[in-house]
Amino acid sequence: MPSKKGPVVKVEKDKGQQVLERLKEEDRLDGDRMIEQRGSKLIIPVKEGDEEDILEKSEDKSTPFQKIQSKVDIAEVLKEKLPERWERVGDILLIKLPEVFDGKKNHIGKVYAEVLGMKSVLIQGGITGTKREPEVELIYGEETETVHLENGIKYKLDVAELMFSSGNIDERVLMAGVPGEGETIVDMFAGIGYFTLPMAVHSKPENIYSLEINEVAYGYLNENIELNGVQETVETWNGDNREFAKSRIADRVVMGYLHDTWKFLPKAVELLDGEGVIHYHTRAADVNFPGQVERELAENIGKDFEITEIRKIKSYAPHVFHVVADVDVF
């Protein structure tokens, strides 16, 4: 990856998520350059301005939203209810719009698109089923396919058909630097390449097997491998990962899925041939953390293991977190 130079924001790691989200909302992240960790700091590439300027402005929550409020043609009292947060995936905007705006949604979509410079706007509902398909409604623009740039990686996807979880940015950045040189990795729930791509682009694994059941996601996964030039490293496989027959023993297995992930642990151990590292994603209620995760692992690994690190990566529901455990199996 050529290390282009440009302005950066340096923040303590524990503030990283907050600043990243703010910079992303304001479209200030320079996705062409790589986010780096240096000691306790996260070095985040930004598009323009100096560090203080950006940090100061990123504290100022009101600017783009104020513009939206002033341009939207609705009763003043309702303006408070307009969504103040949004998600940008490439040049597409996702918002959660209360039903009270139903009669005005196309107009509201247009204003958000104009103020934030987006080609399309979608109302975001839930994510359903094992294939993690989003429920969305297009309220402005025509296209729902985009290329999202993050940490030097290009992620192409159709946001009407697939999810892109911006809240997992820290984990994607972390995973970019995790694999050791020459490793064989299996990404059991590859999606469009959320973890496969940063690992393949920024580390030097020997090979990554990326398994994906959803055919639409699988199509984009293959496109993204080409877009990012990692065809030499990544091999893809379409189907239920429990039916994947390994041709090489894995050193590391990534399990980026949140629904009864424990059911897939025996397959992960099989892929490792009983020895290696698992990055285990699950949901855990605050009151049961980390005990529940330890139990899920103990009941399903069937081997000795050690949790080397366990982290909450984002809120999933009130008092419930998306959690990742790094597990050494031996």
Ligand SMILES: C[S@@+](CC[C@H](N)C(=O)[O-])C[C@H]1O[C@@H](n2cnc3c(N)ncnc32)[C@H](O)[C@@H]1O
């Ligand atoms: C939730 S997505 C990955 C999200 C990603 N970790 C992120 O950071 O946004 C999980 C993917 O696993 C796929 N999947 C679910 N069950 C599977 C299975 N049994 N075998 C292979 N892929 C599966 C889904 O289709 C989906 O694309």
